[in-house]
Amino acid sequence: MTQQTTTKPAPTTDYTALISSLAKDARAAQMRLARMSDIEKAAALRSAAHALRAQKADILAANEKDMAAGRESGLTDALLDRLKLDEDRLEGIASAVEAVAGLPDPVGEVLSTDKRPNGLELSRVRVPVGVIGIIYESRPNVTIDAAVLCVRAGNAAILRGGSEAVHSNRALHAALAEGMAEKGVPEAAVQLMPTQEREAVGAMLKASGEIDMIVPRGGKGLVERVQNDARVPVLAHLDGICHTYIDASADPEMAREVAVNAKMRRTGICGAMETLLIDSDFANGEEVVSAILDAGCEVVGNEAAQALDSRISAAQASDWDTEYLEPKLSVAVVGGLDDALEHIARHSSGHTDVVISSDDKVTERFLNEVDSAIVMVNASSQFADGGEFGLGAEIGIATGRLHARGPVALEGLTTYKWQVRGTGQTRP
Ligand SMILES: NC(=O)C1=CN([C@@H]2O[C@H](COP(=O)(O)OP(=O)(O)OC[C@H]3O[C@@H](n4cnc5c(N)ncnc54)[C@H](OP(=O)(O)O)[C@@H]3O)[C@@H](O)[C@H]2O)C=CC1
Ligand SMILES: N[C@@H](CCC(=O)OP(=O)(O)O)C(=O)O
Numbered sequence: 001m002t003q004q005t006t007t008k009p010a011p012t013t014d015y016t017a018l019i020s021s022l023a024k025d026a027r028a029a030q031m032r033l034a035r036m037s038d039i040e041k042a043a044a045l046r047s048a049a050h051a052l053r054a055q056k057a058d059i060l061a062a063n064e065k066d067m068a069a070g071r072e073s074g075l076t077d078a079l080l081d082r083l084k085l086d087e088d089r090l091e092g093i094a095s096a097v098e099a100v101a102g103l104p105d106p107v108g109e110v111l112s113t114d115k116r117p118n119g120l121e122l123s124r125v126r127v128p129v130g131v132i133g134i135i136y137e138s139r140p141n142v143t144i145d146a147a148v149l150c151v152r153a154g155n156a157a158i159l160r161g162g163s164e165a166v167h168s169n170r171a172l173h174a175a176l177a178e179g180m181a182e183k184g185v186p187e188a189a190v191q192l193m194p195t196q197e198r199e200a201v202g203a204m205l206k207a208s209g210e211i212d213m214i215v216p217r218g219g220k221g222l223v224e225r226v227q228n229d230a231r232v233p234v235l236a237h238l239d240g241i242c243h244t245y246i247d248a249s250a251d252p253e254m255a256r257e258v259a260v261n262a263k264m265r266r267t268g269i270c271g272a273m274e275t276l277l278i279d280s281d282f283a284n285g286e287e288v289v290s291a292i293l294d295a296g297c298e299v300v301g302n303e304a305a306q307a308l309d310s311r312i313s314a315a316q317a318s319d320w321d322t323e324y325l326e327p328k329l330s331v332a333v334v335g336g337l338d339d340a341l342e343h344i345a346r347h348s349s350g351h352t353d354v355v356i357s358s359d360d361k362v363t364e365r366f367l368n369e370v371d372s373a374i375v376m377v378n379a380s381s382q383f384a385d386g387g388e389f390g391l392g393a394e395i396g397i398a399t400g401r402l403h404a405r406g407p408v409a410l411e412g413l414t415t416y417k418w419q420v421r422g423t424g425q426t427r428p
Helices: 015-034 037-053 055-071 077-083 087-101 140-152 163-179 198-206 221-231 250-265 286-294 319-323 337-347 360-371
Strands: 110-115 121-128 132-136 156-160 190-192 215-218 244-247 273-279 300-301 328-334 352-356 373-378 396-398 407-409 414-421
Touching: 015 110, 015 132, 015 156, 015 190, 015 198, 015 396, 037 087, 037 140, 037 163, 037 352, 037 373, 055 077, 055 087, 077 163, 087 140, 110 337, 121 163, 132 140, 132 198, 140 156, 140 163, 140 300, 156 198, 163 190, 190 244, 198 215, 198 221, 215 319, 244 250, 250 273, 250 286, 250 352, 273 286, 273 337, 286 328, 319 328, 319 337, 337 360, 360 373
Parallel strands: 132 156, 132 215, 156 190, 244 273, 244 352, 273 328, 300 328, 352 373
Antiparallel strands: 110 121, 121 414, 396 407
């Protein structure tokens, strides 16, 4: 039987006070969490996985409520697919919790040591970030992935999921909290925002000194809000305007297969290719765009790209900065690597960019000169994923320039402190 959801009621419209109260409870819980051992935290997560399985019926019923409301309000098939839970997906979520429980505890890892000539011994030791606020889209698995990664790394989490997933998130959170509480994790270690009012998101972003880090995971509307309101350090997990550049030396079959996969495997995820750049000296551009068109993708392009296939219509200036998240692609034929690098520098959102080439000089320059969180050679941008990178799970893909870039999992949720051991040294 599901326990009552552990979120606080939200009778207030004073969102600053609400966030302060959540953050104060989170801080106290985080301090207790910080004293829990690796074994205790892992046991709490296994207990949470058990509770998620035990409360399957309640969780799926809550999800069906969200799905029905989503269908009623005309959510697209892609959004409904992200929202949907079923037995297999729920089992996947519970297994991911167990996988995170089995990962080594990052807290306490000694990153470096040094001994100074005066005898001082220095070490840098990994510690939790503290209280982390996460704002994310209507994808219920993120509620659990984000919560368990935070807890495994000794952090408290305040979660603000997308409004379409509100019932699913409450049911998932209730199971998680119940499972973890059985093994001594304080309830406030993971709190769900008790209101969907967007003003409360603004208050979260302004809670400097109370929340240590915010992870915003979403698209344009969220970006704007973050840019206007953020006073708390932000680890941005934002849109993916991902490019693939096909160099003259690319293997034609590889170029075709990778490009089709990068665009069409799942068009709605942030790692999907949105712009294809083709070197004017690549001889098989027509085949590549034809395969993408035949797979059901609409294609717009610059003048030279339009000459490759009559089905390609003219791109507008805004297309080069558009994340379609649907079967639509912009294609530009460019005058070589320098042009491609220039286009990517101007239009990439810093998520994932790819080169297809068999020329080492080209691939090395691309790897070194493209300044995105993930840079790939001869592989699909759809590999941008914590699970695919062997991290167990992910909060998402960090698109900014801070210490944690690309898929963020346990390490990205920690910082470090210097520990200094002396024998009575004084500074001259
Ligand atoms: N880098 C990454 O790891 C990932 C990035 N994404 C990106 O997310 C986008 C798709 O997500 P989408 O479904 O559009 O999600 P949105 O960006 O619309 O929403 C994400 C979250 O932000 C909130 N939000 C949005 N706008 C505002 C605002 N103005 N003020 C306060 N809160 C706001 C939403 O709340 P509300 O419920 O009120 O809408 C929701 O909780 C794509 O751009 C995709 O690339 C997606 C997954 C991973
Ligand atoms: N990085 C993961 C998640 C991508 C993701 O969350 O996308 P979305 O469906 O937009 O929320 C993946 O590649 O499956």
